[in-house]
Amino acid sequence: MLAALAGEARARPPFWLMRQAGRYLPEYRELRAKAGSFLDLCYNPDFAVEVTLQPLRRYGMDAAILFSDILVVPHALGQPLAYLEGEGPKLDPIRNVAELSRLSKDRFHQTLAPVYETLRRLTTAIPDQTTLIGFAGAPWTIACYMVEGGGSKEYAHVKRWAYGDPEGFARLIDLLVEVTADYLCAQIEAGAETVQLFDSWAGVLPIGPFRRWVIEPTRRIVALVKARHPNTPIIGFPRGAGHAYEDYVADSGVDAVGLDTTVSPLWAARNLQTRLPVQGNLDPIMLAAGGKALAAATDEILEAFANRPFIFNLGHGVIQTTPPEHVADLARQLRRWPERG
Ligand SMILES: Cc1c2[nH]c(c1CCC(=O)O)Cc1[nH]c(c(CCC(=O)O)c1C)Cc1[nH]c(c(CCC(=O)O)c1C)Cc1[nH]c(c(C)c1CCC(=O)O)C2
Numbered sequence: 001m002l003a004a005l006a007g008e009a010r011a012r013p014p015f016w017l018m019r020q021a022g023r024y025l026p027e028y029r030e031l032r033a034k035a036g037s038f039l040d041l042c043y044n045p046d047f048a049v050e051v052t053l054q055p056l057r058r059y060g061m062d063a064a065i066l067f068s069d070i071l072v073v074p075h076a077l078g079q080p081l082a083y084l085e086g087e088g089p090k091l092d093p094i095r096n097v098a099e100l101s102r103l104s105k106d107r108f109h110q111t112l113a114p115v116y117e118t119l120r121r122l123t124t125a126i127p128d129q130t131t132l133i134g135f136a137g138a139p140w141t142i143a144c145y146m147v148e149g150g151g152s153k154e155y156a157h158v159k160r161w162a163y164g165d166p167e168g169f170a171r172l173i174d175l176l177v178e179v180t181a182d183y184l185c186a187q188i189e190a191g192a193e194t195v196q197l198f199d200s201w202a203g204v205l206p207i208g209p210f211r212r213w214v215i216e217p218t219r220r221i222v223a224l225v226k227a228r229h230p231n232t233p234i235i236g237f238p239r240g241a242g243h244a245y246e247d248y249v250a251d252s253g254v255d256a257v258g259l260d261t262t263v264s265p266l267w268a269a270r271n272l273q274t275r276l277p278v279q280g281n282l283d284p285i286m287l288a289a290g291g292k293a294l295a296a297a298t299d300e301i302l303e304a305f306a307n308r309p310f311i312f313n314l315g316h317g318v319i320q321t322t323p324p325e326h327v328a329d330l331a332r333q334l335r336r337w338p339e340r341g
Pocket residue numbers: 017018019020021022023032038065066067068069070071083088089135151198200317
């Protein structure tokens with residue numbers, strides 16, 4: 001995977017899957033029940049290491065992604081967070097500049113110390129040739145959850161703040177740029193060999209605000225991390241960016257880009273710089289569906305990206321109802337390539 005990130009086209013592309021650890025695996029559900037809450041799982045290095053290793057044992061991915069969540073960052077800034085069964089994450093929303101005073105950097109690294117410990121242990125727990133991936137949410141996406149107080153359909157609160165009081169909203173984004181760069185550096189110092197910035201809600205913004213709240217904060221984080229760790233590749237994943245993918249890769253400074261499910265592989269192969277490593281972009285529902293359609297969709301992606309640096313992945317995370325056998329089928333097909341399944 002590091003060779004692909006350095007710009008090498010591999011005959012057999014490396015692969016890993018976003019959300020490769022999680023509820024579709026029975027061994028995850030078992031450990032999750034033992035841990036109690038999801039946050040207990042994230043902040044307990046014994047559990048987090050074990051959960052990170054579970055998919056590798058079954059499928060031998062080329063990379064291990066740290067088991068944690070993007071929302072530990074607002075949590076470490078002091079914003080109360082809970083994961084409610086069947087409802088997803090809930091935070092006490094922050095809706096204006098005055099409410100920013102509820103956040104504090106004082107206990108940030110202390111709260112996240114178990115995450116760094118998990119990475120340190122993973123450096124020796126994973127096979128030598130397996131790449132260790134760290135991650136964080138990008139400021140826009142983290143702000144979406146912090147302001148809405150959880151997931152949302154419209155992202156109306158966060159957009160109204162960003163559009164109506166850009167100077168005030170910039171204070172939240174600036175704080176997130178600073179702590180996220182610091183967090184990624186600490187992950188690299190603990191052993192992460194590459195880091196991915198998840199911007200899951202990049203696609204809800206029109207182009208002007210997209211430049212200001214997606215590209216610009218990402219560019220600043222990349223510059224801050226590169227100043228301390230110039231050789232660690234950074235993968236950007238601006239999900240739903242559409243045509244703005246071109247601007248994102250041209251202006252953010254990321255070393256590689258994750259493509260979501262809606263991006264045509266042929267469009268990407270034609271329109272993104274040929275030396276730029278790309279990652280993606282099988283529809284997670286295709287993986288859940290399985291069978292011939294899965295095999296054909298996989299071949300199509302592999303063919304489109306055959307002669308460029310490429311990392312096979314999904315276009316978004318593995319969904320809970322995915323049969324584990326389908327992941328085994330996919331791994332077998334990827335390992336055989338360029339021989340057809
Ligand atoms: C938006 C986002 C979140 N978290 C994440 C994102 C960005 C990627 C994306 O767009 O999906 C990123 C994430 N979340 C998780 C990882 C672990 C590493 C991996 O295997 O990829 C990573 C990289 C574990 C998780 N994060 C979460 C779970 C499920 C928790 C459980 O066991 O109940 C896991 C395994 C919880 C979570 N965390 C989040 C939501 C919306 C939810 C609830 C949805 C759900 O329950 O599936 C926030």
